[in-house]
Amino acid sequence: MTGLEPFGARLRRAMDERGPLCVGIDPHASLLAEWGLSDDVTGLERFSRTVVEAVADRVAVLKPQSAFFERFGSRGVAVLETTVREAREAGALVVMDAKRGDIGSTMAAYAESFLREDAPLFSDALTVSPYLGYGSLGPAVALARETGTGLFVLALTSNPEGGEVQHAIRADGRTVGATVLGHLAAENAGEEPLGSFGAVVGATLGDLSSYDLDMGGPILAPGIGAQGATAADLPAVFGGAVRNVVPNVSRGVLRHGPDAVALRDAAERFAEEIRAAVASV
Numbered sequence: 479m480t481g482l483e484p485f486g487a488r489l490r491r492a493m494d495e496r497g498p499l500c501v502g503i504d505p506h507a508s509l510l511a512e513w514g515l516s517d518d519v520t521g522l523e524r525f526s527r528t529v530v531e532a533v534a535d536r537v538a539v540l541k542p543q544s545a546f547f548e549r550f551g552s553r554g555v556a557v558l559e560t561t562v563r564e565a566r567e568a569g570a571l572v573v574m575d576a577k578r579g580d581i582g583s584t585m586a587a588y589a590e591s592f593l594r595e596d597a598p599l600f601s602d603a604l605t606v607s608p609y610l611g612y613g614s615l616g617p618a619v620a621l622a623r624e625t626g627t628g629l630f631v632l633a634l635t636s637n638p639e640g641g642e643v644q645h646a647i648r649a650d651g652r653t654v655g656a657t658v659l660g661h662l663a664a665e666n667a668g669e670e671p672l673g674s675f676g677a678v679v680g681a682t683l684g685d686l687s688s689y690d691l692d693m694g695g696p697i698l699a700p701g702i703g704a705q706g707a708t709a710a711d712l713p714a715v716f717g718g719a720v721r722n723v724v725p726n727v728s729r730g731v732l733r734h735g736p737d738a739v740a741l742r743d744a745a746e747r748f749a750e751e752i753r754a755a756v757a758s759v
């Protein structure tokens with residue numbers, strides 16, 4: 479046991495103290511260019527450190543997108559390790575966006591890579607895909623319980639292509655996405671004040687009243703900013719579950735760099751809009 483309090487409880491406190499905004503660290507090649515940085519490991523390092531220094535002491539969650547680090551091979555992954563460590567030291571919770579998903583025995587190794595406290599990429603939570611069958615995530619659920627970490631399971635993703643899988647209707651009449659949410663509700667049962675097993679549900683999806691989003695865990699909601707959703711959309715999309723929503727903004731904040739004050743101001747504007755939207759429900 480690591481002695482860490484369960485992720486859901488740590489996240490609830492961070493959301494209450496700092497507001498629920500999650501800033502994504504997505505070092506797109508186009509953003510490196512806009513920031514006047516080289517498209518190499520030096521540029522990647524400067525970019526990531528700037529974001530951490532600008533906002534890690536004030537937002538609840540930072541979400542580095544692993545793909546943009548893996549692009550540079552082992553040296554990029556080394557930058558990711560430093561980014562995660564420095565973000566956590568500055569007081570943010572880190573959700574590693576690596577969207578892992580595989581057969582159970584391999585899933586166990588992915589879980590060890592991100593959710594075991596002595597792992598170089600140890601993070602507070604990990605994004606995972608349930609589309610090899612929810613049960614294949616079992617080893618990650620078990621390790622998260624042991625180490626006080628969490629998972630964000632893709633349920634209803636923000637991209638338009640997601641519907642062909644997630645809205646598909648099963649033999650029992652439920653959609654695949656609703657089934658994932660049902661598994662999460664079972665995982666979080668009895669956990670107070672918030673479970674550690676979250677869902678990813680896009681803020682872009684419009685009315686989701688046919689889904690039971692009240693599954694006792696957090697909802698990571700990407701799609702605000704570059705994908706077209708706004709903070710004001712949150713109440714209509716999430717209804718009463720909006721209190722448990724962690725809205726992610728990546729490019730919408732990052733495009734204001736490289737100036738740290740401008741990045742911070744952009745994050746605070748989104749945070750304020752989100753606070754007002756959640757308070758309106």
Ligand SMILES: O=C(O)c1cc(=O)[nH]c(=O)n1[C@@H]1O[C@H](COP(=O)(O)O)[C@@H](O)[C@H]1O
Nearest residue numbers: 543605635636637678700704705727728729
């Ligand atoms: O799991 C995610 O974070 C995720 C799920 C999803 O349904 N949609 C989605 O956009 N994301 C991620 O959220 C971030 C969105 O970035 P922006 O569109 O720049 O704000 C990217 O890192 C995506 O990989």
